[in-house]
Amino acid sequence: MTRSGFVSFVGRPNVGKSTLTNALIGQKIAITSSRPQTTRKAIRGVLTRATGQLVIVDLPGVHRPRTLLGERLNDLVQSTLSEVDLIAFCTPANEKLGPGDQRLIEEIGKFTKARKIAIVTKTDSVSKDRLLAHLLELGQIAQFEEIVPVSALKGDQLDLLAELMIQQLPEGPLLYPEETITDEALEDRICEVVREKALERLNDELPHSLAVTLDEFDPEQGKIFASVWVERDSQKGIVIGKAGSMLKQIGSEAREELNQLLGQRIHLSLQVRVAKEWQRDPKQLGKLGF
Ligand SMILES: Nc1nc2c(ncn2[C@@H]2O[C@H](COP(=O)(O)OP(=O)(O)OP(=O)(O)O)[C@@H](O)[C@H]2O)c(=O)[nH]1
Ligand SMILES: [Mg+2]
Structure with missing residues (x-):
């Protein structure tokens, strides 16, 4: 048993x-x-x-x-x-x-x-x-x-x-097929990989202000378009960085890991957008999936 x-x-x-x-x-x-x-x-x-x-x-x-x-x-x-x-x-x-x-x-x-x-x-x-x-x-x-x-x-x-x-668990049959490792949707995992790379690159309060959503995912073409959300206009510039250098770095680290996750070479396009004070705003929270 x-x-x-x-x-x-x-x-x-x-x-x-x-x-x-x-x-x-x-x-x-x-x-x-x-x-x-x-x-x-x-x-x-x-x-x-x-x-x-x-x-x-x-x-x-x-x-x-x-x-x-x-x-x-x-x-x-x-x-x-x-x-x-x-x-x-x-x-x-x-x-x-x-x-x-x-x-x-x-x-x-x-x-x-x-x-x-x-x-x-x-x-x-x-x-x-x-x-x-x-x-x-x-x-x-x-x-x-x-x-x-x-x-x-x-x-x-x-x-x-x-x-x-x-x-410590009760006796019972397997709940998922034996080969299952997670029930996380691929789309969500993609967003999380992008957020992880941004988290480690950014300082101060910025990590808390970040959210990532998927705008388009085309597995056949290997194309991913995602948005990186921040809370204030002033944060937008920080995430983009000098001449786009920060966003480029985040994107290239995320792409490397996504290539592995998806088992193919992907094209990743990131856009930084502002959702004003989203951590405190019920409507914005809903939009970002909370
Ligand atoms: N030295 C050491 N560091 C660890 C170990 N496990 C995790 N860490 C480090 O601890 C930090 C936090 O790890 P996470 O796994 O993200 O912690 P968490 O509890 O999930 O954090 P939240 O999601 O914020 O609640 C990371 O920098 C990890 O590398 C470990 O076994 N040894
Ligand atoms: Mg954790």
């Missing part, structure tokens, strides 16, 4: 949830970056093993919302947590457990239907002693079925984590 069900990864922004999702699935399905608040939707990855099937739901990092977008993302986290079988609280080994973690652990406790485990991420970035102290402290502040230290970067303990998570 196999086990199957859903686990969601929750934690503060930037703790490595999406990197871990990709490492477990063995393919990049979620974009990642060194900037907090990279993930903006629930991304599902499917992991099938002899013992069962685990659907990983990677979520946006939980933070105090300062915009309508932030509120919507927190709502998304709440509604997802009410549906999953297992909640995996993620906390990085190289940061002290703080009030943000404490609050989140309390929040998670409200979802009584789900079992809870803790994942300590980025173990490669600390000494053994520090990791041990972190694990002990975590064990003291809350009750988890398991506490698993991992490094997505080094691939440490990933097999063990996958198996432990499956063991």
